[in-house]
Amino acid sequence: MDFLTPLWNMLIVDPMVNILLWIYTMLNQVSIPGAYGIAIIIFTLMVRAVTLPFYSQQQKAMKKQQALMQSDEWKAIQKKYAKDRERLAQEQMKMYQKAGVNPLGGCLPALIPWPIMIGLYQSIMTVMGAQPEQLMELSKHLYAFLPALAAAIPVQSDFLGMNLARTPEGIGYIIPVLVLVSTWVQQKMMVMPTTDPQAAQMNQSMMIMMPLFIGYISLSFPVGLSLYWIVFNIVGIVQQYFTTGWGNLFEGTPWADRAKKSAKK
Amino acid sequence: MNTLIPTRLALTRVMLLAAAFLLTACGMPATGWAGARVVDNVLYTGTTAGKVMALDAATGALKWQFPAQPAPAVYATPALANGLVYVGMFDHKFYALDAATGAKKWEFDANAPIVSSAVVGENGLVYFGTNGKRIYALDALTGAKKWEFETQGEVWADLTLTQGVLYAASLDHHVYALDAATGARKWDFNAGGIVVTKPAVAEGLVYVAGLARVYALDATNGTKKWEFTAPNWVWTNPTVVEGVVYIGTLAGHVYALDALTGKEKWNTPFKAGNAVRSAIVVEGDTAYFGSDDRRVYAIDVATGRGKWSRLTNGRILSSPALARGMVYVSSYDHLLYALDAATGTVRWSIEVTSGKPATPSVK
Numbered sequence: 001m002d003f004l005t006p007l008w009n010m011l012i013v014d015p016m017v018n019i020l021l022w023i024y025t026m027l028n029q030v031s032i033p034g035a036y037g038i039a040i041i042i043f044t045l046m047v048r049a050v051t052l053p054f055y056s057q058q059q060k061a062m063k064k065q066q067a068l069m070q071s072d073e074w075k076a077i078q079k080k081y082a083k084d085r086e087r088l089a090q091e092q093m094k095m096y097q098k099a100g101v102n103p104l105g106g107c108l109p110a111l112i113p114w115p116i117m118i119g120l121y122q123s124i125m126t127v128m129g130a131q132p133e134q135l136m137e138l139s140k141h142l143y144a145f146l147p148a149l150a151a152a153i154p155v156q157s158d159f160l161g162m163n164l165a166r167t168p169e170g171i172g173y174i175i176p177v178l179v180l181v182s183t184w185v186q187q188k189m190m191v192m193p194t195t196d197p198q199a200a201q202m203n204q205s206m207m208i209m210m211p212l213f214i215g216y217i218s219l220s221f222p223v224g225l226s227l228y229w230i231v232f233n234i235v236g237i238v239q240q241y242f243t244t245g246w247g248n249l250f251e252g253t254p255w256a257d258r259a260k261k262s263a264k265k
Numbered sequence: 266m267n268t269l270i271p272t273r274l275a276l277t278r279v280m281l282l283a284a285a286f287l288l289t290a291c292g293m294p295a296t297g298w299a300g301a302r303v304v305d306n307v308l309y310t311g312t313t314a315g316k317v318m319a320l321d322a323a324t325g326a327l328k329w330q331f332p333a334q335p336a337p338a339v340y341a342t343p344a345l346a347n348g349l350v351y352v353g354m355f356d357h358k359f360y361a362l363d364a365a366t367g368a369k370k371w372e373f374d375a376n377a378p379i380v381s382s383a384v385v386g387e388n389g390l391v392y393f394g395t396n397g398k399r400i401y402a403l404d405a406l407t408g409a410k411k412w413e414f415e416t417q418g419e420v421w422a423d424l425t426l427t428q429g430v431l432y433a434a435s436l437d438h439h440v441y442a443l444d445a446a447t448g449a450r451k452w453d454f455n456a457g458g459i460v461v462t463k464p465a466v467a468e469g470l471v472y473v474a475g476l477a478r479v480y481a482l483d484a485t486n487g488t489k490k491w492e493f494t495a496p497n498w499v500w501t502n503p504t505v506v507e508g509v510v511y512i513g514t515l516a517g518h519v520y521a522l523d524a525l526t527g528k529e530k531w532n533t534p535f536k537a538g539n540a541v542r543s544a545i546v547v548e549g550d551t552a553y554f555g556s557d558d559r560r561v562y563a564i565d566v567a568t569g570r571g572k573w574s575r576l577t578n579g580r581i582l583s584s585p586a587l588a589r590g591m592v593y594v595s596s597y598d599h600l601l602y603a604l605d606a607a608t609g610t611v612r613w614s615i616e617v618t619s620g621k622p623a624t625p626s627v628k
Binding site: 131132133135136139140150151153154 | 295296298338340380418419421436438457458459461476477497498500515540542582
């Protein structure tokens with residue numbers, strides 16, 4: 001398995017580190033304040049753009065699935081076979097086939113971008129080089145034919161009064177809050193309504209636990225990494241809006257009807 | 266049963282696994298690479314367990330360790346003077362400890378992690394750099410601040426003090442020569458990249474590395490005398506012995522350079538299996554160093570050819586110390602090794618997490 005790390009570095013981390021640092025160097029040359037923060041935002045947007053087809057496919061599959069689950073036919077078989085779960089599963093599978101929906105169709109496209117996102121995460125951490133060991137590792141990722149990148153190190157990690165290389169402090173505490181809120185919004189928009197009490201309960205607990213978990217761990221992450229999470233989530237929210245509208249974001253609020261109408265348009 | 270449940274469960278598990286991956290891969294933890302110092306048969310060192318230890322250099326028996334609650338990391342090699350051990354830690358604190366007992370005499374809050382090793386002057390001042398982009402001079406007996414010098418970058422490099430001049434380097438790409446009494450700048454030199462290595466001073470020249478370049482500077486005014494370009498970054502403190510400068514690179518090369526001209530002395534550089542960050546320590550006709558490939562090496566200083574190597578179970582980023590025919594070196598396997606300098610045989614080893622003797626499975 002020793003060959004995996006060099007392969008991973010060569011294909012994913014090295015290109016990302018060099019592109020990220022190149023963006024930073026360009027911004028730094030024109031003396032843009034908070035250059036590394038802006039470089040993280042630009043680079044996250046670029047990576048999100050590359051992975052857009054996978055997310056769109058996932059979201060379309062989810063939308064189809066959502067429509068099927070809200071149909072009268074679906075509700076009818078759920079009622080009819082409420083006491084025969086095996087038969088219910090068979091009937092639901094038939095409906096999936098009839099509607100051309102693959103119940104796992106949303107999963108694979110959702111998994112493909114993960115290695116890229118993990119690589120992006122590693123690149124951001126590596127370039128930040130907040131600890132001596134990290135900065136030492138950075139030398140292994142830089143392309144020798146781009147000597148200007150090495151000369152730009154260390155990156156200036158000040159961004160909007162925060163230090164991107166450090167855990168939140170002072171005004172930086174707004175960052176974990178934004179991580180939590182953006183994670184919650186995206187998740188709330190994506191969640192599919194279900195009449196199954198077990199699934200509904202799981203949705204409910206995930207809706208609370210996941211944003212809390214991500215928000216909590218972002219307290220111990222460098223601000224730069226949380227910035228990436230926020231941009232990642234915001235792009236996801238925008239994508240989701242253009243695919244399925246506001247989804248269930250406003251469920252239980254006075255704006256619920258309006259949101260549904262705008263989604264139908 | 267709703268067929269979506271297994272799907273969602275799987276997806277959730279994958280997401281949690283990914284989150285766990287992110288957590289565990291959150292950069293590498295600060296482990297530290299403190300070297301060791303042997304004085305009066307006592308070995309003082311910072312450990313990968315975030316403590317400073319004093320051990321019997323002959324047997325490895327633990328005398329004391331500090332602090333009770335480990336710091337996040339110790340990068341600095343302890344300095345000794347006035348019966349005190351001076352060391353800065355990654356927890357922002359600079360400590361003066363009783364060399365005999367390890368009891369804290371005083372501490373100074375630097376408000377930033379400390380990587381740089383301290384140096385103590387005959388003028389009663391102790392000097393060190395911090396990640397807070399500052400170099401401090403403190404009263405060595407009381408810890409009272411005498412002066413501070415601000416740079417534009419973190420000061421990770423160990424400091425050098427000679428003839429009333431303090432030589433320091435910073436991640437702001439500069440090497441500084443400061444008046445040790447006042448902190449006034451005498452000169453500075455732009456190395457064109459980060460400088461993390463301790464300036465070495467010999468025969469009126471200052472040797473320092475910036476990224477992949479090694480420079481020899483005039484000690485009086487910082488004028489460049491020569492430069493040598495290595496194939497990769499140089500993170501080893503240059504060692505100057507009998508007109509030869511020894512350096513290692515993060516690509517694993519070890520070079521011997523003529524101190525006056527910068528020309529290579531060996532036909533080919535020695536090549537370790539991975540990065541060499543540890544300083545090259547020379548005694549007699551042998552140079553000793555550790556490598557990221559988990560080995561401690563002994564090579565012939567005349568030819569650059571290997572004499573022996575000893576495999577440990579962890580990366581070796583700390584510099585070895587030599588005393589009484591032994592090589593002392595810390596590994597990221599959390600063991601501190603005492604090796605026979607002539608053969609590389611393990612004389613003793615201790616677990617730095619417990620301070621107890623270990624039986625390492627080294628080859």
